[in-house]
Amino acid sequence: MAKMTMVQAINLALQQEMTKDDRVVLLGEDIGRDGGVFRVTDGLIDRFGPQRVVDTPLAESAIVGMAIGMAVYGLHPVCEIQFSGFAYHTFHQLESHAARLRWRSQGRLSVPMVMRAPYGGGVRALEHHSESREAYWAHTPGLKTVIPSGPRNARALLAAAIRDPDPVIFYEAKGLYRAFREEVPEEEETLPIGRPQIVREGTDLTLIAYGAMVRPAMEAADLLQTEDGVETEVIDLLTLSPLDEALLLQSVTKTGRAVVIHEAPRSFGPGAEIVSRLMEGAFYHLEAPIARVTGYDLIIPLFSRERWYLPNARRIVDAARRTLSL
Amino acid sequence: MPRHDIEVADRLEYLSILDEDGRLDQPLEPQLSDDELKALYRAMLLGRRFDERMLDLQRQGRIGTFPPIKGQEASQIGAVFNLRPEDWFVPAFRETAAEIWRGRPLDSFLLYFNGYNEGAILPDHHKDLPIAIPVGSQVLHAAGLAWAASYRRTDEVVMTFFGDGATSQGDFHEGLNMAAVYQLPLIAVCQNNQWAISVPVEKQTHTPTLAQKAHAYGMPGIRVDGNDVLAVYAAAKEAVERARSGGGPTLIECVTYRLMMHTTADDPRRYRSEEEVDQWQRRDPIPRFAKYLLGKGTVGEALLEDIGNQVMQEIQAAVERAEERMKELGDPLDMFDHLYAEMPSSLRTQRSELERDVAAGDKEVSHG
Ligand SMILES: Cc1ncc(C[n+]2csc(CCOP(=O)(O)OP(=O)(O)O)c2C)c(N)n1
Numbered sequence: 001m002a003k004m005t006m007v008q009a010i011n012l013a014l015q016q017e018m019t020k021d022d023r024v025v026l027l028g029e030d031i032g033r034d035g036g037v038f039r040v041t042d043g044l045i046d047r048f049g050p051q052r053v054v055d056t057p058l059a060e061s062a063i064v065g066m067a068i069g070m071a072v073y074g075l076h077p078v079c080e081i082q083f084s085g086f087a088y089h090t091f092h093q094l095e096s097h098a099a100r101l102r103w104r105s106q107g108r109l110s111v112p113m114v115m116r117a118p119y120g121g122g123v124r125a126l127e128h129h130s131e132s133r134e135a136y137w138a139h140t141p142g143l144k145t146v147i148p149s150g151p152r153n154a155r156a157l158l159a160a161a162i163r164d165p166d167p168v169i170f171y172e173a174k175g176l177y178r179a180f181r182e183e184v185p186e187e188e189e190t191l192p193i194g195r196p197q198i199v200r201e202g203t204d205l206t207l208i209a210y211g212a213m214v215r216p217a218m219e220a221a222d223l224l225q226t227e228d229g230v231e232t233e234v235i236d237l238l239t240l241s242p243l244d245e246a247l248l249l250q251s252v253t254k255t256g257r258a259v260v261i262h263e264a265p266r267s268f269g270p271g272a273e274i275v276s277r278l279m280e281g282a283f284y285h286l287e288a289p290i291a292r293v294t295g296y297d298l299i300i301p302l303f304s305r306e307r308w309y310l311p312n313a314r315r316i317v318d319a320a321r322r323t324l325s326l
Numbered sequence: 327m328p329r330h331d332i333e334v335a336d337r338l339e340y341l342s343i344l345d346e347d348g349r350l351d352q353p354l355e356p357q358l359s360d361d362e363l364k365a366l367y368r369a370m371l372l373g374r375r376f377d378e379r380m381l382d383l384q385r386q387g388r389i390g391t392f393p394p395i396k397g398q399e400a401s402q403i404g405a406v407f408n409l410r411p412e413d414w415f416v417p418a419f420r421e422t423a424a425e426i427w428r429g430r431p432l433d434s435f436l437l438y439f440n441g442y443n444e445g446a447i448l449p450d451h452h453k454d455l456p457i458a459i460p461v462g463s464q465v466l467h468a469a470g471l472a473w474a475a476s477y478r479r480t481d482e483v484v485m486t487f488f489g490d491g492a493t494s495q496g497d498f499h500e501g502l503n504m505a506a507v508y509q510l511p512l513i514a515v516c517q518n519n520q521w522a523i524s525v526p527v528e529k530q531t532h533t534p535t536l537a538q539k540a541h542a543y544g545m546p547g548i549r550v551d552g553n554d555v556l557a558v559y560a561a562a563k564e565a566v567e568r569a570r571s572g573g574g575p576t577l578i579e580c581v582t583y584r585l586m587m588h589t590t591a592d593d594p595r596r597y598r599s600e601e602e603v604d605q606w607q608r609r610d611p612i613p614r615f616a617k618y619l620l621g622k623g624t625v626g627e628a629l630l631e632d633i634g635n636q637v638m639q640e641i642q643a644a645v646e647r648a649e650e651r652m653k654e655l656g657d658p659l660d661m662f663d664h665l666y667a668e669m670p671s672s673l674r675t676q677r678s679e680l681e682r683d684v685a686a687g688d689k690e691v692s693h694g
């Protein structure tokens with residue numbers, strides 16, 4: 001096992017899937033010689049050549065629209081959109097076709113493609129480079145939305161996404177790209193799409209998070225234990241959509257209290273769906289209203305004020321304490 | 327006959343007036359007064375020196391990521407020099423020199439690139455749009471402004487800027503098509519600086535020029551030496567006059583070069599050679615224009631130096647103003663301003679939440 005950053009781990013997944021399967025091709029802006037602006041595809045053009053690592057003209061709709069054709073033909077294209085803030089051009093192609101071709105052709109066609117894009121804040125970037133708008137995709141029937149929280153699960157989930165028979169949106173928290181290293185096994189490893197994980201066990205409270213928010217949730221759980229003696233369970237969703245609520249219900253049935261955390265704007269955000277599922281499935285086990293700690297319903301401010309927008313451990317602890325006091 | 331040639335208007339010109347060594351093609355020399363020539367020079371130099379200063383500040387961690395313009399001053403100043411205050415200028419994100427010429431204060435750039443939304447505020451009388459980062463998207467806004475200007479029967483024109491990479495976006499093609507269909511008063515200026523981050527223009531398009539794309543939409547296109555401020559000025563003057571007099575849109579391709587990194591987060595050594603950069607360095611728009619002015623007797627060495635000093639003082643004053651201003655800015659609650667004309671009640675509630683959070687004020691806990 002080697003210790004890897006999330007960038008290296010994603011690179012490993014791409015490398016291994018490409019080695020194994022010549023249907024896998026990459027498309028994107030600056031993914032060739034430059035290795036992508038975050039270096040996720042570093043070295044892949046040397047290894048697999050420009051036929052499989054395709055540096056495209058600057059046109060997101062074209063990247064994804066072409067990938068749909070390639071996927072229908074039988075390839076497994078993996079698109080890199082440089083920043084998720086520039087993925088809106090692709091929305092039309094994904095919503096109108098990628099998400100629908102299986103359904104429209106009544107099962108005859110499929111679109112096994114992946115759209116990778118960095119999302120989220122915390123890197124002192126310019127406008128359009130820090131947003132978390134995963135809910136757009138999660139709201140689109142026919143797409144799967146996967147969001148890893150660290151190097152090891154990023155690698156395993158991306159491998160699964162590439163092999164998946166349906167279109168997968170794969171959002172990578174850019175704040176995590178180089179934030180920490182983890183042991184990532186050299187041998188193949190996948191994680192099932194659509195399956196959340198308990199990343200810390202507890203009995204008093206459930207924190208539900210994904211992507212870059214898992215770390216502050218874990219930090220909050222530590223604080224709650226040392227400062228309040230509260231045993232907190234933390235669930236990492238890993239897949240936003242389709243959302244599997246079984247584990248969430250199990251946990252909340254046990255703890256009776258929950259806080260949902262995301263950096264996306266609050267209203268109509270992923271938290272709204274999660275809370276609804278818990279209300280529908282575990283209402284009689286709830287001891288207190290479920291709280292949300294989220295981004296505000298704003299465009300994330302430029303970076304001088306960004307840290308006040310993003311949820312952090314302090315805000316999570318505050319919400320948890322309010323929940324626990326009820 | 328079933329198969330024959332179709333006549334299409336496909337004349338494409340290349341315009342260069344002042345070559346790399348400052349030699350002039352006299353019959354093409356535009357008629358500009360000494361004051362105008364000095365103003366052109368000063369504006370280019372201000373853009374250059376300010377860009378250099380921003381790079382220093384960025385390297386010292388005093389501002390964040392920004393896109394340097396070095397080498398593209400002539401493409402910008404030569405074009406916007408033709409605009410009147412009541413015209414519209416619609417930039418992409420690498421038009422710092424042009425924005426300054428249009429009246430955007432230097433200190434506002436420093437605020438903006440240091441993460442303060444207030445840095446995007448333009449002076450009150452300004453009609454121009456703020457920068458547009460999503461590549462190519464602003465071309466359509468420019469077409470819309472031009473449509474509205476003709477709907478109101480004004481003689482205002484709209485000038486928009488974008489890069490070579492932007493010409494691959496649908497928005498660019500759609501914008502030009504609209505402008506041509508409605509014969510809008512639009513001047514579309516492409517700064518072909520040879521690179522879109524790591525992608526060279528030869529891989530961006532299969533056509534030998536970008537200017538020729540104009541023909542697909544039925545509008546005139548012209549390719550100019552974008553490092554020759556006189557050529558850019560002359561081409562833009564023609565286009566502005568045509569637009570103002572109801573003659574419709576024009577596409578101008580300025581052939582120039584991005585001498586620096588794409589943004590300060592980019593490392594161009596990964597994808598282009600030092601030799602290439604050196605070659606373009608010799609075509610720098612500013613020394614050649616200085617040579618021309620000196621040769622013509624418009625300025626002497628002393629005056630050039632004087633302009634240089636003035637420019638440096640102006641920049642220093644702006645840096646100081648910005649640093650003072652930043653001490654006052656940064657109230658996190660301000661992030662709730664300006665999303666809607668009137669703040670909805672749900673946002674007012676969230677604002678008080680943030681207020682409580684700020685009051686609790688534990689700034690130490692990071693989010694990981
Ligand atoms: C829609 C969109 N896609 C991707 C990006 C990221 N990006 C910023 S600038 C750039 C290259 C732009 O090239 P060009 O149009 O030639 O302008 P230049 O940067 O050379 O001035 C890219 C890919 C973006 N800002 N917007």
Ligand SMILES: [Mg+2]
Nearest residue numbers: 489490521522
């Ligand atoms: Mg360019």
